[in-house]
Amino acid sequence: MSSSFERLIMKSPLLKVENLNLDFVGTKRIQALNELNFELNSGESLVLLGESGSGKSVTLRTLMRLYKQNTINLSGDILFQGKSILNLSLKELQSYRGKDVSMVFQEAGTAFDPVYTIGQQIIEMILAHEALSHQDARQRALELLNMVKIPQAKQRLSAYPHELSGGMKQRAMIALSLSCNPKLLLADEPTTALDATVQMQILLLIRDLQKELNMAMIFVTHDIGAAIEISDQIAVMYGGTIVEKTSTENFINRPLHPYSQGLMASNVTMHNKGEKLLTINGSPPILGINSKGCSFAPRCKVKIDKCLQESPKITRTDLSQVSCWQAFSE
Amino acid sequence: MSLIDKSLVQDSDVGGPAQALLIVNELRKLFPINGSIFSSKKDYVHAVNGVSFSINKGETLGIVGESGCGKSTLAKLLSNLIKPTSGSMIFDGQGINELRGIPLKTLKKNLQMVFQDSYSSLNPRLNILASIAYGPMIHGMKSEDAKELAANLLNRVGLDANQFGYRYPHELSGGQRQRANIARALSFSPRLLLLDEAVAALDKSVQAQVLNLLIDLKKEENLTYLFISHDLNVVHYMSDRVLVMYLGKVVEVGTVDRIFNETAHPYTKALLLAQPAMDPAKRKIQVPIMGDPPSPIHLPKGCSFKSRCAHANSVCEDEPKLKNIDPITDHWVSCHHHLKD
Amino acid sequence: MIEHPSYWTHVFTKLSKNKIAWLSGGLLTVILLSAFFAPLILSTDPYRGAMLNRLNPVLTSGHLLGTDELGRDMLTRLIYGGRISILLGMAPVILAFIIGSCIGLIAGFMGGKINMLIMRTMDVFYAFPSVLLAVSISGALGPGIVNSLLALTIVFIPQIVRVCESSTTQVRQLDFVSAAKMSGASTFSIIRVHVFPNIIGPVFVYTTSLFSVSMILGSGLSFLGLGIKPPEPEWGLMLNTLRPALYTHPGLAVLPGLFIFITSISFNLLSDCFNTAMDIKK
Numbered sequence: 010m011s012s013s014f015e016r017l018i019m020k021s022p023l024l025k026v027e028n029l030n031l032d033f034v035g036t037k038r039i040q041a042l043n044e045l046n047f048e049l050n051s052g053e054s055l056v057l058l059g060e061s062g063s064g065k066s067v068t069l070r071t072l073m074r075l076y077k078q079n080t081i082n083l084s085g086d087i088l089f090q091g092k093s094i095l096n097l098s099l100k101e102l103q104s105y106r107g108k109d110v111s112m113v114f115q116e117a118g119t120a121f122d123p124v125y126t127i128g129q130q131i132i133e134m135i136l137a138h139e140a141l142s143h144q145d146a147r148q149r150a151l152e153l154l155n156m157v158k159i160p161q162a163k164q165r166l167s168a169y170p171h172e173l174s175g176g177m178k179q180r181a182m183i184a185l186s187l188s189c190n191p192k193l194l195l196a197d198e199p200t201t202a203l204d205a206t207v208q209m210q211i212l213l214l215i216r217d218l219q220k221e222l223n224m225a226m227i228f229v230t231h232d233i234g235a236a237i238e239i240s241d242q243i244a245v246m247y248g249g250t251i252v253e254k255t256s257t258e259n260f261i262n263r264p265l266h267p268y269s270q271g272l273m274a275s276n277v278t279m280h281n282k283g284e285k286l287l288t289i290n291g292s293p294p295i296l297g298i299n300s301k302g303c304s305f306a307p308r309c310k311v312k313i314d315k316c317l318q319e320s321p322k323i324t325r326t327d328l329s330q331v332s333c334w335q336a337f338s339e
Numbered sequence: 340m341s342l343i344d345k346s347l348v349q350d351s352d353v354g355g356p357a358q359a360l361l362i363v364n365e366l367r368k369l370f371p372i373n374g375s376i377f378s379s380k381k382d383y384v385h386a387v388n389g390v391s392f393s394i395n396k397g398e399t400l401g402i403v404g405e406s407g408c409g410k411s412t413l414a415k416l417l418s419n420l421i422k423p424t425s426g427s428m429i430f431d432g433q434g435i436n437e438l439r440g441i442p443l444k445t446l447k448k449n450l451q452m453v454f455q456d457s458y459s460s461l462n463p464r465l466n467i468l469a470s471i472a473y474g475p476m477i478h479g480m481k482s483e484d485a486k487e488l489a490a491n492l493l494n495r496v497g498l499d500a501n502q503f504g505y506r507y508p509h510e511l512s513g514g515q516r517q518r519a520n521i522a523r524a525l526s527f528s529p530r531l532l533l534l535d536e537a538v539a540a541l542d543k544s545v546q547a548q549v550l551n552l553l554i555d556l557k558k559e560e561n562l563t564y565l566f567i568s569h570d571l572n573v574v575h576y577m578s579d580r581v582l583v584m585y586l587g588k589v590v591e592v593g594t595v596d597r598i599f600n601e602t603a604h605p606y607t608k609a610l611l612l613a614q615p616a617m618d619p620a621k622r623k624i625q626v627p628i629m630g631d632p633p634s635p636i637h638l639p640k641g642c643s644f645k646s647r648c649a650h651a652n653s654v655c656e657d658e659p660k661l662k663n664i665d666p667i668t669d670h671w672v673s674c675h676h677h678l679k680d
Numbered sequence: 681m682i683e684h685p686s687y688w689t690h691v692f693t694k695l696s697k698n699k700i701a702w703l704s705g706g707l708l709t710v711i712l713l714s715a716f717f718a719p720l721i722l723s724t725d726p727y728r729g730a731m732l733n734r735l736n737p738v739l740t741s742g743h744l745l746g747t748d749e750l751g752r753d754m755l756t757r758l759i760y761g762g763r764i765s766i767l768l769g770m771a772p773v774i775l776a777f778i779i780g781s782c783i784g785l786i787a788g789f790m791g792g793k794i795n796m797l798i799m800r801t802m803d804v805f806y807a808f809p810s811v812l813l814a815v816s817i818s819g820a821l822g823p824g825i826v827n828s829l830l831a832l833t834i835v836f837i838p839q840i841v842r843v844c845e846s847s848t849t850q851v852r853q854l855d856f857v858s859a860a861k862m863s864g865a866s867t868f869s870i871i872r873v874h875v876f877p878n879i880i881g882p883v884f885v886y887t888t889s890l891f892s893v894s895m896i897l898g899s900g901l902s903f904l905g906l907g908i909k910p911p912e913p914e915w916g917l918m919l920n921t922l923r924p925a926l927y928t929h930p931g932l933a934v935l936p937g938l939f940i941f942i943t944s945i946s947f948n949l950l951s952d953c954f955n956t957a958m959d960i961k962k
Contacts, residue, residue: 205610206609277570464686
């Protein structure tokens, strides 16, 4: 932390997404992301909370540059450490992926190649990014497996993916994603497919590792409980954009956006028994319906005419960012 | 009662209010693996391994458990889609096992299921009205009457029949499809509705709508529910009594209040502790339970939970039996060291 | 109430927008119609020829496509020949489709030992290469068109059973079939209403891809002398009899082959278009 250059890096955000619009081009043009804006600093964790069609998985995949250029139409910018990642050369992209940013997927089973052992795949990842000997890489793989608390790590190095249980595979995937000390970890619903007891184990593991390694993290989920456990910041996504971004505490106690309020109110907990659940009318929009105005307006209980005509601008306060014409109008 | 003019009449209560609607006795389902005509050694997956319980008329029994506990197999056994290896089921006082022909058809009218995957539960080649009308027509209704019933039911579950009736499954959202599935189950005027993870695949905001609908329908149509879910919050909300399964066996069953507030079995306790707190100040620091369930093929001797239990000792080498620890509320638990609160 | 297009309406709408479907469908229609109405559109006799007139090239006066080795008008023989060739192409496949779908449905729906019995029997037939099987059955039964049809039908039944059984097994496990079982419906009703409409797509597409195979196999049998006997016109047989003229009059000798090619490729393209039209990800 001594040089002023390093201090400069520390001040500016690790990741900055600016006015990102993404359309899928195919037989039909489908709008997936709509004026997406947010920042993330080093070491910070953020949850992207949203339902199906909200664009949360698309966001992660765009951050990893997983979409082929000719299948999408992108405008806006994504800056990683001040540099745009949208125009990277192939070599720079290969260095970016895995080393700077890495991803943990929902289905650990499909993320691993079934014909190679776990150890071989982790070692392959390490050797792709760092100039280590095979022996050193193997040692590092072993350390990683211990870090994610896989019992009998040495034997597990030679295990094939199908020999591991769901929870073990997910731990192995986390080890794989951490193998090159990424600065940013992207997690796409990594616990959704797991049982409750295993889910909690993995959530705690990710949370502890994130703090220990001082890694930035973006965790995507639709589960409010998981979101609260894992992070201090929540960004609620709806219709391809962030409608509210605030601290977890604020989200629970003082949600500003009508959608956030609706989500909290309709959440089933052990305290609503006997009461009718408050619901949000209608259902989440199917990806691709392009309409004027706020994407949530059709379902909103407090909408005004302006909401149907103009997309809301982002209002920023110290604590949060909200996209709603009605958010502060009480 | 029912607002529908033309409908199948719900079968009358034969056994009376004191008779449980469904009694399940030592139900067992073993799936053979490595079995061929040539090998003599056979291994079995003990999917359901001696399950006994009863459902009272008008109540909602919640069944919870993680993957591999046998709840999906149990649902298939109860709905007669597969035959049990051993054990018996009694519906309103009448044994099910030996039913054939017309009595079996009558039973099927009384017992319907809503599945987890709303898309694969609907025939992609039939429009929604036709899917719903199919059942009543099988039970003797004329085609026009069945279509009218289907339209009424669609309206009842919150889907405008004029708008949705002739749509095909791929033209509906997940929540809309699940409502259509509920309408389809209701078309038989059943007495018992099996809900096998019926809301698990829905978005949370849609889930709330469907749960509200289910609760309204239960009152209005005089239904009894068997609600299978892995989501403890939803089970708590919906159920009157809860049954906890682990590795094919019942480990605990009682009223929802007793199960959630005076938990007796260590596994149930661990499940409850594994629920995320909705408060950042009360975050978990320690994991309540480690590891994975043992294999359902080579079952451990004695209590199947002992490998992950903090309280296990040598006594647990003997398999615990279900015992009633609170006769007033009928709270049964299968544990030598059951927690006393 | 608002009507929505049914699945098949949707398929045909999609097809009607496909240019290749129009092209191949159009070609096939022309070929089929001309073969069917041959006596009405052609006055020439396909069997009459004059030796002095033999092997006239294409575009000779009075003979649009020339004459064959016995002086018979090629165009007439080709169109009449189409009748038998197309019959050999379509009849065995249609018959195999009817028989094979029934067997496949039963095997797929019943599962267990019945499935094993049926499928392993089919495997025995399937193990033989189609040409070899066709030739051996045809050889055993003797020449003639009926025996050729029979031989070809037997060749195609196992293939259709396979496709049908695998589709049925997949569909059988879906929840809506379970729901139908739970409704108390009879097995026949479940298969008719729920299983059959959902498997017919893949089976149909596979079946249409067999038309060209059958036609070529049938022509092959005739070429080998196992099917049609001269003087019947049939494209495969014509290829055989024109073979000696291949180096001297190649333009004539390849004509039957060209007709086989155009017809079978039209079948294939149309089948492909059906495949695309039916393959709507829902």
